[in-house]
Amino acid sequence: MSSYTKQIMVKRIHEASFSGVGNVKPGPCKLIVQCLFEYKLMNFVVDSVNNAEYMSMSAWKGHTSRQIDNIERRKWLTRVPMFRKLVVLKDCLSNAVWPWWTFLQYYPKYTKCCKTMIRLIVGEHGLACNTSLWRNMRHTSRRCQLCNMYVIENVCHCLLECPICKEALNQLWIDLETCCPRALVMCMKAMNDRDVVVFWLSGFKCSFVFEWPVLYQVICTYIHKTYRIRIDKKNEIDPL
Numbered sequence: 001m002s003s004y005t006k007q008i009m010v011k012r013i014h015e016a017s018f019s020g021v022g023n024v025k026p027g028p029c030k031l032i033v034q035c036l037f038e039y040k041l042m043n044f045v046v047d048s049v050n051n052a053e054y055m056s057m058s059a060w061k062g063h064t065s066r067q068i069d070n071i072e073r074r075k076w077l078t079r080v081p082m083f084r085k086l087v088v089l090k091d092c093l094s095n096a097v098w099p100w101w102t103f104l105q106y107y108p109k110y111t112k113c114c115k116t117m118i119r120l121i122v123g124e125h126g127l128a129c130n131t132s133l134w135r136n137m138r139h140t141s142r143r144c145q146l147c148n149m150y151v152i153e154n155v156c157h158c159l160l161e162c163p164i165c166k167e168a169l170n171q172l173w174i175d176l177e178t179c180c181p182r183a184l185v186m187c188m189k190a191m192n193d194r195d196v197v198v199f200w201l202s203g204f205k206c207s208f209v210f211e212w213p214v215l216y217q218v219i220c221t222y223i224h225k226t227y228r229i230r231i232d233k234k235n236e237i238d239p240l
């Protein structure tokens, strides 16, 4: 940016800080000022100009990207409840950086398992809780057809509650006791079923932990197998 352009930009920003974006003349300056207001950066920029405290380019980029990320994430989270199928996704992403992408970079042979997990997170699965969303499904009941519990077949039921997964689930807890820190196992056992599902699908609500590859492998393999067994059984009962 030439010094002449900088002067115009600073002048426009200064004017806009008093009179609002509506009074700025149409053009690139107006677009920039609109962005500053939209992402709540205006006060920050005006303070910098007024106090002549100019930060480095990398610090500015870091600050703006964090601010944009926060605001876009908040907007997105307010839209998510309108889509019933995204109910798990909302809980998985609000608290954690999603580490499964990192896991896959180092262990690509678990791609199928992670694909299944993503399907469960974003609601693009074949469980009966999605029945009313899929027009071409023949049955409208959302009840689990594989047990007598008379409950909705959702992700939580599929992975933890349904009797058909009990044997694999017991084995999973045994495996977890051998590969997982004891405190973490106790923490998981103290959670309710829904929190456990969200905890697993969100990658334990933290960044990828390089010391725990076996833990990721055990969890994603269990989830993939349990889901596939269920879908195969449903197809046997009611082939399309």
Ligand SMILES: [Zn+2]
Pocket (backbone or CB within 6 Å): 144, 145, 146, 147, 148, 149, 157, 161, 162, 163
């Ligand atoms: Zn069931």
